[in-house]
Amino acid sequence: MDALLSSLANLEFYLALAAVLGVAWGIVGGALPGISPSITMALLLPFTYALEPSMAIVLLASTYVGAEYGGSIPAILIRTPGTNAAAAAVIDGYEMNRQGKAGLALGISLYSGVIGSLIGLLALVLLSEPLAKLALAFTPPAYFALGILGLSVIVSLSGESLVKGLIAALLGLMISTIGTDPVSGISRFTFGFSDLLSGIQPILIMVGLFAMSELLKQASTQDEVRVKTAPRIQFPDNALKKRLILPQSIGALFGGFEGVMPGAGGTIASFMSYNEAKRWSKSKHEFGKGSPEGIAAPETANNTVAETSLIPLLSFGIPGSNSTAILLGGFLIHGLIPGPMLFSRSGEIVGDLYAGLLIAAIALLFIGITIMPACIWLVNRPRPYLNAFILALIMSGIYSINNSLFELSVVLVAGIIGYFMRLLKFPFLPTVLGLVLGFMIESNFRRSLLLSGDELSIFVSDRISLVLLSVAGLFIIGSLAKRLLQTLIGNSEKQLPSSAES
């Protein structure tokens, strides 16, 4: 806290400038489908060589903050998550957009993003030490259990048919086994393509499933009468703000914890908080049909993650995600080595980073408001133009990552699969979850068994694993019981919205 305050007191103009520029660049990068936060940061990295260390670090960290928010813009407006973590905001965000409430959806997402950033920053400044201890306590069995807990959400995200949800999840899990085997190093299901060696990036499948299939569907149906959105961002009023407190707290809590855990990342946090926000909500039936809470929870979560994921980086020098790995690069370029000695050796840099992040959170609000009318104007163009634009945007975005035609074909194939999944009313979210969590679950399961010498008891003897698995078990049994009850009573009122929707 002292470091933050003294940096704020002597704040130099260039630091504030770096924070503002970083956020602006981050929003743009995050909003472009396929350009992940880490790529947005990586594009900037070469330019930081010439900068002062503090300025370089603040620029990169602010880019991360901006990008985590930016991902929700295309999620809401064109049903394409700009980042992995924004996938959960697609559900209710796009639904609100269809109801002509895009301005409000964007407002909620921005408002929640800023709140998430501020809470995350507070946790980073005040709770670094205890949270770092927690990260250290996570062993392979605990990570396995965390992944299973994440998967347990499928039961409630599956919509009308649990079987379809499970099939969709299996599809995701199967795709996640492509690539190099995490333990033995053997190539699996690569069929001799070197492009498949490092597996299929979840974002490619997500863009295909959500966006491509939407374009295909719109091309195949008559023009629906669209509700035009007023080209203005709209912030929640006081009643709505009050209603959002609970989902935002849930989001901040999950984001705060998961950011700390290397490898877990923002995607689990945003899905888990979406699910929990639904469970604890007074208006569950709105979820999936354009619930403001369904945007607030995941968007708070992924912006909290952007801040707390700095904890393992700063305290151990261990990057927990691709984005923090780029940030680590930014430190190393300037001869700074994050880790236990950073605070004592280069405390002023840490202080500057905190101050920069605070400015970034505020800048997020203003830049978000400024650029939004242009975005809304864009999506209000006539359908044919808009769809052509979206197609070009997706294709060029994906192609620009690695200049790879292969990745473009992955997106196309995923789009076709997504189109048929929609026709057959399979939900997408279980596929996305399976895809994102499959690798983590498999690698940590096998690592645990190697540790224990093939004794399954390691999952019970590890305390964190035991707790997480029990919670997952309760979730699954609880949700199943509820489903069963509804079937028995013959509840005609469909309480479980389909995430695949029409």
Next chain:
Amino acid sequence: MNPRQAVRPIDRTPNRSEYQASIMISRLRRAAISVLFLVILSFSTYAQNYPVETITILTHSRPGGGSDVFLRELSRYLTPKLGANIIVKNVTGGSGAAAIAELSRAKPDGSKFYATTPTFIYTSLLSQPAYTYKDVEPLVNLFFDPELIYTAADSSFQSLEDVLDKARSSRGLWGAANPGSLERQSLEQLKLATGLNAAVISHEGGGDLMINVLNRTLDIGVGEAQELQSQLAAGRLRVLATFSDARLSQFPNIPTVHELGYEVIVRKFRGIAAPKGLTTDLIIQWEQAIQTVLENPEYKASYLADSLLLNYINHSEYQGFIDEFASETEDYLRTVGIIE
């Protein structure tokens, strides 16, 4: 003067030194030819005559990764020596396969190079891509990255022998960063050399591994000195041994695995490769430029701080080194069943 020099980056020193060199040349022109004179003359001619304006060095490492940082630092010193601008390009696809393919297809006109690490051998062997390490020409080697065996500072292991004793009495838990990595190979080789019962557990990168050593899930991990620096300074990790062929200057008290009686030496190389068919002129130009840069005191300080071990190998020997490394790796991959 070459007009290109007007757009050179910030570093002014080269212009000055070349200017001084040219003054010296005019003064010495009538004097007897000395060895020194020849060296300066040949160097300055080469520096003036690099055939292209821009050199692109590819790396499979992402921005901020090991090879990326190494290349960007090197290019700062190499640019004035070669007299051409150097651009570092990250071609991250397919664990190096994309970068190797791009290099193989490039013209050998001195405009495109690639930063070699064992990854390029591994990818070639593991995935049988269309282009492999055999389709490019190893140019020179600069460094070896020493690999260290480390444990948590609060663990009971005080020496490598303690770790091996545990593996003798019960079961060793040894961690490597990635499944297809030199670190894993070094541990598997140690396991073969000792004939002990140990699980070699691979992770998703050095950070993931370090957490499991710090929380004492694992007995030991293997990593590069640079990754461990911060934790070592904070007294949270202890280095037990190094896989290098001699003791390291920063860790004079740490024995090598080899001197402890186990025949395992690991050479994680860092060098430069070119497309096949590079002219002798260009090869000599690069060899000289690299050697000069390696002697630059400023650069020396920088690579010593990164714990890199100077290990210059010239063009004529580098091909042999790479071939030997590749065949050793292939043998190992076959032994543990990763490839058939």
